[in-house]
Amino acid sequence: MTIRQLLAWAGKALANQAEAELSARLLLQALLDRPASYLIAHDDERLTTDIVNKMQAWVKRAGAGEPIPYIIGRAPFYDADFIVSPAVLIPRPETEGLVELALNWARVNRPVHIFDVGTGSGCIPITLARHAPPANIWAVDISQAALNITWQNCRRLMVDGQVQLVNADLLAPFSAQLTSQGPWLITANLPYITDLEWTELAVGVKSYEPALALKGGPDGFVLIEQLLAQVATMAEHAKFPGALFLEIGYQQGPAGLDLLQGYLPLAEANLSQDYGRQDRYLTAFIPGKK
Numbered sequence: 001m002t003i004r005q006l007l008a009w010a011g012k013a014l015a016n017q018a019e020a021e022l023s024a025r026l027l028l029q030a031l032l033d034r035p036a037s038y039l040i041a042h043d044d045e046r047l048t049t050d051i052v053n054k055m056q057a058w059v060k061r062a063g064a065g066e067p068i069p070y071i072i073g074r075a076p077f078y079d080a081d082f083i084v085s086p087a088v089l090i091p092r093p094e095t096e097g098l099v100e101l102a103l104n105w106a107r108v109n110r111p112v113h114i115f116d117v118g119t120g121s122g123c124i125p126i127t128l129a130r131h132a133p134p135a136n137i138w139a140v141d142i143s144q145a146a147l148n149i150t151w152q153n154c155r156r157l158m159v160d161g162q163v164q165l166v167n168a169d170l171l172a173p174f175s176a177q178l179t180s181q182g183p184w185l186i187t188a189n190l191p192y193i194t195d196l197e198w199t200e201l202a203v204g205v206k207s208y209e210p211a212l213a214l215k216g217g218p219d220g221f222v223l224i225e226q227l228l229a230q231v232a233t234m235a236e237h238a239k240f241p242g243a244l245f246l247e248i249g250y251q252q253g254p255a256g257l258d259l260l261q262g263y264l265p266l267a268e269a270n271l272s273q274d275y276g277r278q279d280r281y282l283t284a285f286i287p288g289k290k
Contacts, residue, residue: 004043030072087145112182122150179238253279
């Protein structure tokens with residue numbers, strides 16, 4: 001069977017899914033470890049029986065609803081590919097916007113400490129380590145399985161000497177005195193799916209991605225509110241300015257902004273939109289006492 005024939009078969013097998021042809025190409029690219037251009041230029045190349053059998057098995061999994069990134073074991077984010085597994089959330093393009101906001105602030109204010117809370121695959125702190133000014137960076141997650149994936153990504157993208165991994169519940173292990181040592185930055189893409197939204201999620205999300213990384217309680221703010229309480233404590237000791245960048249659901253903007261202002265009344269609080277012009281990011285710029 002040739003590349004062209006196998007792609008045609010896979011496209012038909014996945015016809016009940018959106019972007020079936022793209023999914024087929026992504027699967028075969030991963031199997032062959034070749035770019036999309038190779039599949040086009042060599043579409044008459046005959047494939048081994050082993051490749052055909054593996055492709056058929058992968059297509060069967062994709063047809064059952066399993067996300068392509070979990071099947072191939074990686075997902076694109078910002079300017080790199082990240083290892084993923086069902087232990088971590090698949091990185092989304094919306095989170096790239098959060099990273100851009102954090103990078104813009106970091107390049108001007110040069111934080112001494114950066115904390116990413118609920119790090120999952122590590123896509124946020126690793127991207128910051130690659131593009132922000134040098135800083136002490138902590139990647140925090142309550143799931144050790146998630147941190148194992150973070151560690152693999154740190155090594156693969158050569159930032160394992162820059163990012164420290166911490167198995168903890170939000171910012172619990174960190175002293176508020178850290179905010180007295182220099183400018184500081186906190187990023188977080190915590191679970192924000194409400195209980196009602198959870199019942200309506202697509203099977204590819206609800207059945208395969210970790211509920212721990214998605215479910216945010218009745219209003220979607222359970223963990224976000226816990227984090228805000230911890231940040232408020234750190235802000236009380238802040239001699240230097242700091243910033244908080246949070247990703248939220250597109251329907252949570254006004255309520256999230258009210259919550260942010262309630263916990264950090266002295267901060268400059270903002271709500272901004274993602275590339276699709278949906279409410280997505282809460283930011284707080286916290287003045288220092290120096």
